[in-house]
Amino acid sequence: MKKIHVKYSILILFVATLLTSCKSDDDATTIDYSTVNVFDIFTVQSDNETVIMNGEIKSRTLQDFNNMLAGHPEIKQIHMAEVPGSSDDEINLQVGAKVRQNGINTHILDNGLIASGGVDFFLAGVQRTKGNNTQIGVHSWADGSGNEATNYPNDSTEHLRYIQYYESIGYTNQWSRDFYFYTINAASADNIHWMTEAEITQYGLITE
Template identity: 70%
Template sequence: MKTINRFTSKFFAIILLTSFLLTSCNSDDDTSQDFSSTFTFDIFTVQPDEQTVIMNGEIKSRTLQDFTNMLQGHPNIQRINMGTVPGSNDDEINFQVGIMLRQNNINTHILDNGIIASGGVDLFLAGVQRTRGENTMIGVHSWSDGDGNQATDFPVDSAEHLPNIQYYENIGYNSQWSRAFYFFTINAAPAEGIHWMTEEEITQFEVISQ
């Protein structure tokens, strides 16, 4: 499977700016943290209870090793709290992390004012239970390859679509849902754009489990 950059630097900057503006407000979902007793693995920070992780940043090639090291050192992790997770620059790694997350029965949560998009949404969907705080944003779009082709340039029965669909099945979704959600995302916005899911769409695809 080829590595696909599913998020552009332009929208990465927009999301970081938006997140900064939103999180400058007080949030009931973010409790004070004792950073002297936390453990950081790049974009993951294990909290003092050693059951909760705060996640912020782009998923990249090193993330699988970081995630593996984190679980080895902290085997009681139960929930990943996602703040700003704008996407992935290595989809294959992202899929492996998501599968490992589901296999370890970990839940995912979007913090108050949290923003997840692209590969960040794929990772969030791996959570056994998926919850969110207030004022969250969930963004999806198409992918593009190194040759300038977008997902929608390929026929619906093309093998190019299979890795993404198979990933959803690997983290517990049925075939019908996996195909429906995948094709929804690639038609929702081009690779250089972003579509923020409406409440109706979030409900339709059961993005939030409760």
């Protein structure tokens, strides 16, 4: 029995040493995000205050955004080039909330395009501006079963996460409902409606 106990103790010591070694390796490879400029769809500019955003919002985007802010807490403006939407709506709404919480402004670059979830992200900006020849596209959403937003009655809880998102980033309940129902009726999930300047003004998407 004693011999078995000794082997067991040696095994425990080996495992403990291995775990300690792994922890040391992890600590040694901790990333200093202040030295990183590219976080997938986000690229921090040399002034450390401006970010170029280009690409689809996806499941990793929240972590990328958090890492970017950790290394560059002075970010003030996100310039959107082409953000056609999101593949993960829940993450998109969480990232948008972070934008507003951190007092960051959003801007659509000249010839820029935002659509679908990209519009929800843009709306999180405290100040929202756009350049020349820009496009802003909206449409309905569809769930995994193929049901579109317009298949649900207006008082369905299926609509709440988007309305509550708009409210969480500073819009009134009335505006949130008006804009949300406008978007889902503007075009089906597999189509897109490009907002007119009159519609952009009507809903106050641009603050300056």
